[in-house]
Amino acid sequence: MYHSFGGLQAVDGCSFTISRGSLAAVIGPNGAGKSTMVNVVSGALARQRGRVRFDGSDISGWAPHQIALRGLIRTFQISREFGGMTVLENLLVTAPDQRGEQLWNALFRPGLGRRQDRELVSRALDVLDTFDLFALRNEYARTLSGGQKRLLELARAVMAEPKLLLLDEPMAGVNPALIDRLGRHIQRLNEQGITFVLIEHNLEVVERICDHVVVMAVGKTLATGRMAELRRNPEVVTAYLGGELLERATG
């Protein structure tokens, strides 16, 4: 994949594969091109050069909503809940294939939407329950605390019935206890069959829960493998300027 912003080559020949069912991470120093990769893969940025294949299809150049309907769901770096809607509605709206979203059905066959809503409400409440957000279901999403919004992001993504969840820095700015909870939710969902790709800076979490790691630097793939091996890779260590990685290797 290649992508440039004017004179800045943000992604410069980066290439990697994620296997179905894995819990993977893409790590790398700031400016490595990770966010650009996420935006290109999910269709938010127009494709320039390179291809993206997902679940047997070439999705290069697809619109974001088409990619999402295919089963590739991405989240954003900052929590972007639908603030003016309730927590329950935040989940209801992301469910795919809603008959009631067709204009004709909405105006002339309201029963279809209502019937489907009953199913969706039941499923949404179950999901809210597993995330411990049930009590907040009728609160406006904007009134939630930062941590609750993080959980809502994940819960909402689950409702979309994803095959692959691309999480953009899900642990950024999150307190340690919540990091733990989020990590366990991700592991549980992974066991249930969702493939995960985490863009993360928190290497501790990555080491703990991920089975495959891709390291990016200056727009290219630097190395891939398990976190433990990567810590011993001199190129990777240098890329991180001998910071955290080096500490781990010695301590």
Place this chain on the structure above:
Amino acid sequence: MLLPPIIYEIATLAVFFCIYNVMTWGLNIQFGAVGILNFTYITFMAIGAYVAAVLSLPPQTPGTGVTYVLGLNWPFPLPMIMGGLAAGALGFVVGLVALKRLRSDYLAIVTLAVGSIIYTIVGNYTQLFSGWDGVVGVPEPINNWINLDLNTYEIFYVAVVLAVMLVAWFFTRRLFASPLGRTMRAVREDADVAEAFGKNTFRIRMLAMVLGCAYAGVAGALLVGYTGAFSPDGWTVGETFVIWAVLLVGGRGNIVGTMLGCFLIVVVFVEGTRFLPTGFLNPNLVATLRNMVIGGLLILTLRFRPEGILPERRRRYTEIRRASPTAVGAGAN
């Protein structure tokens, strides 16, 4: 048969109330539900009015100085339906240009520009809708069958607009309560995120645009049926401002709120001038004072109650849990 004047005043109020309701519900769909900033909403009302007018007028009589296209003498409700369709079609075209990539303020500016262009074309291209003088002598809907005298017809027309308003109310409620309405609000809240969850935000926006403009067209047709004449005076930028005031004061996203805002504004508009001493006030000043009052209401609302008098209702859903042992308080709310 002549009834006491108060009856006719109430009839006028009622007619304007119903017409403005339909109009503002259309804008509520565009802005309240989806968040589209349409600053030329009045243009779509105008198109609806003009189309309905030239469809119900007989062919133009030469020498009168009134020139217009068509003139097909169609009976009610065809001109009204065509007015709605024409406005919807125009909304579609504007939407194609403005909604594909533009957001909020850019969209607002583009709609202003479009409105300005259309206004200038209609005013100058006299063969279309008789230019700046406008069309006159538009026949009253249905009256060619029942032949009421003009006074009784005024009362009858209340029933006509009320019927249309009730139909509009019925469908608007359904729309807002449907999953489509919910998805519309999600697009309003955060279009990028909605897109990332599989919603075709362009389609949603176009739907709202076309529907809302169709409402405006129908309202315009009803208006021209009542006033019998229509000219560019009736759709200046100031008019869009009044509709926005109704929407924002009453409550965006709230259908009943719109009715409330409408009631307030229409009462001020039509009745407010009665309490001003006549004689030494020239008509232009009266219009300005009206706008000042409405502007004042709008400022107060935005300052003290920005969501409007009746804010958007929080949606609750009937909760039927299937096989979930861990929930506390599961069941219908």
